[in-house]
Structure formats: structure tokens, C-alpha cells
Amino acid sequence: MVYLDSTYQLTGVAKEEGGYMWVNYPRWSDSYRYGVVHVTGTNSREPYPDSVMNKWQAGQPGTNKWVCVQSVYVDDSSRLWVLDPAAPKMKNVTGGGAKLVRINKSTGFPERTYSFKGIIPDSAYVNDIRVDVQRNYAYLTESKGGGLIVIDLNTGKMRRLLSSHYSVKSDTTFYFVIDGQELMKDGRPVKINSDGIALTPDYAWLYYKPLTDNKLYRIRTEDLRNASLTDTALASKVEDLGHFTTTDGMIFDKAGNLYLGDLQNYSIVRIDKNHKMTTLVKDQRLLWPDSYAIGDGYLYITCSQIHKQPEYNNGVNKRTSPYAVYRIKL
Template identity: 70%
Template sequence: MKRLLVLMIMGLALSSCKKNRSAEQKLELVFSDDTYQLTGLAKEPSGKLWINYPRWSEIYRYAVVTAEGNTVTPYPNAEMNNWQSGQDGTNKWVCVQSVYIDDNGGLWILDPAAPMMKTIQGNGARLVKMNKSTNLPERTYSFMNLVPDTAYVNDVRVDVQKNFAYLSESKGGGIIVVNLTSGEMRRVLSTHYSTKSDPAYKFIIDGRELMKEGKPVKMNSDGIALTPDGNWVYYKPLTDDKLYRIKTEYLRNFGMSETDLAAKVEDLGHFATTDGMIFDKAGNLYLGDLQNYSILKIDQNHKMTTLVKDDPLIWPDSYSIADGYLYISCSQIQKQPEYNNGVNKRTSPYTVYRMKL
């Protein structure tokens, strides 16, 4: 009897170890950088991995790179990554926030051009479609006549069927809609509650409210995702747990007023605090849970499940799906000095992981 009890306990322990080992194996390290803070990534199916680094501190080298293992190459060349303060920013990367691969394999680079997240420099705020054959800009969409110089255009999704792009603006709040054929664009919902972080929400991470200069940090519309049929844009403020959506037919109707658009916004309720998010082809939405070091899935019925929870997921930031994997960048934003009374709390590299879907 005693031996049977011991065997049962050993079996339970082994089962537990297997479960823990399985959970650990869900995350596979793809890339790490011990020095420079990254935010965005874009994975080409069966091809290259692009990573971008925003100019948020003096510890900075390149804006956009391709990565093979932990070896990086400035993209498209070193010269375009060599912007200096006071220079024109229309032909160099100033402060790149996002990179994105569309459904046709097209590469897009989003430069809010606001170093230290302050003001736009060098007239450089723009979305650039790159030609991957020539590694030259194919078309540029400038935001200089659309947004104030305090804006920070944050993330992008591109509909290759309808030829529209949808972008989030995270400082003032709002969604930017770009007709990629005509170049016409507009910023919408910039005064709507759905693009503003809820002032009543306490963003608690690592056991304390995230603060900057003695005030709670409030980051507005950031995560943005496009359903695989192109019919809905999902979006949310970063520092609260609400999720919203709106049909793209309304966003693409440039004749609709702000009042009419506001009436079309759907409040989906409370989910998690996340930075980026992305849909797969089946219509599942993937996002991070910053406060709980987790990756979540929201299915088509808006049921949320936790896929993996692991300590290395330090501020899961941006996502790309390729070859059956979800790629995840971890930017460790909450450990930056400005959110810790000037102390850099980072103790591990900035990373990119992937997990099998």
C-alpha cells in the first residue's frame, strides 16, 4: 500500500513536470538583443525576419534590420538608418515603430518620426511600402498634413483586397484610414472614448501602477487588427482592458461624419491590457496580457483563453504569423527608466519568440 502511494505520488509529480515542460516548450526563442530595445517584427513566410527599433533613448543603432539568428543587417542599408537630428527625415528612418507583412507578402514600414516619443522630426512621419526586389521605397504615404507634430502613429494593418490601410495613433488617440490607391487619408474617432485609455483604470504591472513623472501612464489607441475577410477593424487603448471594433465599410466611407462613425463603434467589453494584436486566417485574435505575462486567444465568439503564461513574456509587444507560428516581440517597456524614477529595471535581453499555432 505504501509502495503504491509512493508510485502514485511519483506519477503525479511526473505528470506535473510534463505539463510544466510542455508549457515551457510552447515558447521558442528566435532572436535576442542584449543592448537595443526593439518593438515590432514582421516575418515573411518561409523567408526573412524584419525587426525594428524605435529611437526612444540614446542607446540606439539601427531603425530596421533583417535578422538571421542574432546577426542583424540594417535594412535596406546603413545610410537609410543613419538619420541625425536636424536632418530631413523623408528619405531616412527617424524613429520606426512598426514593420508589417501583408497577405501578398508586401513589406510596410511605419515611421512616426518622433524620437523619444516627443515631436515629429524632419517631416518624416509616414508609411512606406518597400519593394523587396530592389530594397527601395515603392510608395510613401506622408502623415505630415494630417496629424499634429505631437502625434505618434503606432501600428498598421493593410487590406490588399480593398487596398486600404488602417493605423492607430497612440498619443492623442484615433484611427488613420488610408486609401492606398488614391493616397487620400483621414484621421477618425480621435475624440471618441474608444480610442482613449479609460482614466479610471489602474494599469497595475509588476505589483504597482505604471507611473511617469508622478502620474499614471495613459497610452491611447495602440493595438489594431484586421479580420481575415477585411470587414472589421478591432482596436483598443493600451492601458485599459476594453476592446472595440468597427466595420471597415464605415471607415472607408470618407463621407461619413464623426458623429455617424461614432455610432457604429461596437464595445466588446473587458478582456486584457495588450499592446499589439493580430488575427489568423481562421478569425482568431491573438494578443498579449501585459499584466500577467501571457498570450491570449479570442475566438470568433469572443471567448478568451490563455495559450501560454511565462516569465520571459516581458511586455509582449507586436505579432506576426507565418509558417504556422505566432511570432512575438517582447519590448520590456515597463522596465524603461522613465517608468521607474530613472532606473533601468531590465535584467534580460529584448527578445523575439515564436509558438506553434
């Protein structure tokens, strides 16, 4: 364990080679303090970039503060990105605050903000991000309605794609069972759409999947960037890779291995270039492995214990240990 928080639920982690680690906290409950922190020790942190940006209040604009941060990410050029769906308690986008923010690490403050206003409905929840530093494009998932978002980071132009395609929708027939019972909310099975996302090391392929089934898909990034393709033509480019695991996040290493969680079996798996899957580690401490970062030769994993939240357990909080970040030597 490299970081723990006994009180507040975390989801995302970003690791700078030889440097900082950042963790983010979504505003999913009334138990909330900061949106993004710089980790200063196993059990210590400081608000990032400062306390002011972490003090958004209901009724305020959400454009220049952290409202409900879902992901943090360091790209291959060591740029830090913060993805804020700005949807407290996973309800509607608030204060026009749904945004992707690139941080100037010299100052610690935003150097460019990409607003999703007009691109996604207020019911949407942008979830995870990967960045192609060669072409300066970002790729994101939207996990409520389902879909991919592609951003030209130079111009700021963005498009929402494949939002009606089966590959971004959770399989309604899949039984998502953890600890011997199907994950339920308000008497209905939980279905979470496109969530995990990963770019191959050469940035040629984008891998993605719905959370609450075990299917995995990919598409060439050149097709996602090709604005001349019709929706039908783009849909025909999606490749169905078959059944693997139920995972939240996922990430590629530089050798082309893909790492995913296996939420149902408290495991981390590795998929090689030939799409052969092996279990890397199985441990009961892997309580909903959520997000991933690779740095300093380690795979960093957050454990958010989502399946133990009260709303999935008839109002009972079943959290059993601190929210944690672990690392595995690669």
C-alpha cells in the same frame, strides 16, 4: 527564442512566409543603432535596406531615412510596410518624417511613401498598421492623442477618424498595474491611447483598443471607408466588445482567432469568433509582449520590456534580460 538583442530595444516584427524576418527599433533613448534590420540569425542582423537609410541625424530631413520606426508589417500579398512616426524619444515629429513606407522587396528600397504631414499634429505618434489587400486600404492607430487613420493606398488620400471618441482613449479610471505597482511616469499614471489594431481575415472588421486599459472595440471597415458619414454617424458604428486584457499589439490568424498579450500577467491570450478568451501561454519571459506576426505556422512575439524603462521606474533601468522575439506554434 528566435532572435535576441542584448543592447538595443526592439518593438516590431514582420515575417514573410518561408522567408525573411524583419525587426524594428524605435529611437526612444540614446542607446540606438538601427531603425530596421533583416534578421540573419538568433543574434545577428543587418541594417535594412542599408546602413545609409539607418543613419538619420538630428537636423536632417526625415523624409528619406528611418527616424524612429515603431512597426514593420507584411501584408497578405507579402508586401513589406514600415511605419515611422519620426518622433525620437516619443516627443514631436521631427524633420517632417512621419510616414508609412512600402518596400520593394526585390530592391529592398522604398517604392512608395505616404507622408502624414497635414494629417496629424507634430505631437502625434502613429503606432501600428494593418492592410486590406483586396481594397488596397491601410488602417493605423495614433497612440498619443488617440484616433484611427485610414489610407486609400491607390490615391494616397488619408483621413484621421474618431480622434475624439471614447474608444480611442485610455480609461482614466483603470489602474494599470504590473509587478504589483501602477505604471507611472513623472509622478502620474501612464495613459496610452489607441495602440493595438487587427483586421479580420475577410477584412470586414477592424479591431482596436487603447493600451492602458482592458477594453476592446471594433468597427466595420466599410464604415471607415465611407467618407459621407458624419463624425457622429461614424461614432455610432463603433461596437464595445467589453473587458479582456491590457495588450500592446494584436493579430488575427486565418481562422479568425484574435491573439493579444496580457501585459499585467506575462501571458498571451486567444479570443475566438464568439469572443471567448483563453490563455494560450503564461511565461515570465514575456516581458511586455509588444508586437505580433504570423508566419510559417507560428505566432511571433516581440518583448520590449517597456515597463522596465528608466522613465517608468524613477530613473532606474530594470531591464532583466535581452530584448527578444519568441515564437509559438499555432
